[in-house]
Amino acid sequence: MPGAYISPSILSGDFADLANDCQRILDLGADWLHVDIMDGHFVPNLTLGPPIVKSLRDHIPKGKAFLDCHLMVSNPLQWVPDMAAAGADQYTFHYEAAVEKTDEVIASIKEHGMKAGITIKPGTPVEVLDPYFSKVDLVLIMTVEPGFGGQKFMPEMMSKVKYIRERYPELNIEVDGGLTADNIDVATQAGANCIVAGTGVYKAESPRDAIVVLRNSVLK
Numbered sequence: 001m002p003g004a005y006i007s008p009s010i011l012s013g014d015f016a017d018l019a020n021d022c023q024r025i026l027d028l029g030a031d032w033l034h035v036d037i038m039d040g041h042f043v044p045n046l047t048l049g050p051p052i053v054k055s056l057r058d059h060i061p062k063g064k065a066f067l068d069c070h071l072m073v074s075n076p077l078q079w080v081p082d083m084a085a086a087g088a089d090q091y092t093f094h095y096e097a098a099v100e101k102t103d104e105v106i107a108s109i110k111e112h113g114m115k116a117g118i119t120i121k122p123g124t125p126v127e128v129l130d131p132y133f134s135k136v137d138l139v140l141i142m143t144v145e146p147g148f149g150g151q152k153f154m155p156e157m158m159s160k161v162k163y164i165r166e167r168y169p170e171l172n173i174e175v176d177g178g179l180t181a182d183n184i185d186v187a188t189q190a191g192a193n194c195i196v197a198g199t200g201v202y203k204a205e206s207p208r209d210a211i212v213v214l215r216n217s218v219l220k
């Protein structure tokens with residue numbers, strides 16, 4: 001199994017004081033920062049885009065925080081250059097938005113010096129990713145419908161995680177949506193090692209303790 005990466009979703013943070021808020025989460029023990037980019041078209045919500053990622057990067061330079069960017073956008077190829085220029089470390093795009101352009105998107109992400117991640121919505125079967133597992137740095141299995149924080153974790157998605165882990169013992173497998181200290185073991189026992197948590201970290205009584213619980217579950 002690869003290492004444990006806890007990636008709090010800054011969607012639950014304070015956008016008006018983003019740099020300080022992100023630094024606080026890093027100081028509490030986060031490994032990555034999960035940046036949810038929504039275009040109001042692929043999903044029915046709007047969040048932020050490359051200019052804000054760039055501002056954040058100006059405050060927290062490369063090497064000081066790994067920006068794990070999740071692009072919920074209709075045209076993932078379009079935003080690769082801008083996200084690379086903004087300082088994103090990892091670019092995870094939706095298979096549903098790319099389909100026949102998937103290889104092109106992966107190649108572009110790598111050419112632009114970022115790690116490539118691919119993700120699927122709950123209704124998409126995991127087998128569609130068979131041609132891509134060996135070409136990406138990370139696979140993200142969505143455990144809620146993308147679009148909003150604070151939704152309920154879907155444990156039935158764990159069969160997808162198991163499917164990938166059985167075939168790829170060293171691949172980074174991320175889960176995103178509704179993960180908390182109470183349900184994390186279900187995800188890590190299936191084989192997830194990269195854990196996104198918005199509500200589960202930001203709204204925890206102790207965000208520091210929540211991050212420890214998530215990490216220990218991966219390492220168990």
Ligand code: DX5
Binds near residue numbers: 009147197
């Ligand atoms: C949903 C986003 C998630 C979300 C996670 O579309 O991709 O990253 O912010 O938030 P919680 O952990 O609250 O479900």
Ligand code: ZN
Binds near residue numbers: 034
């Ligand atoms: Zn996300």
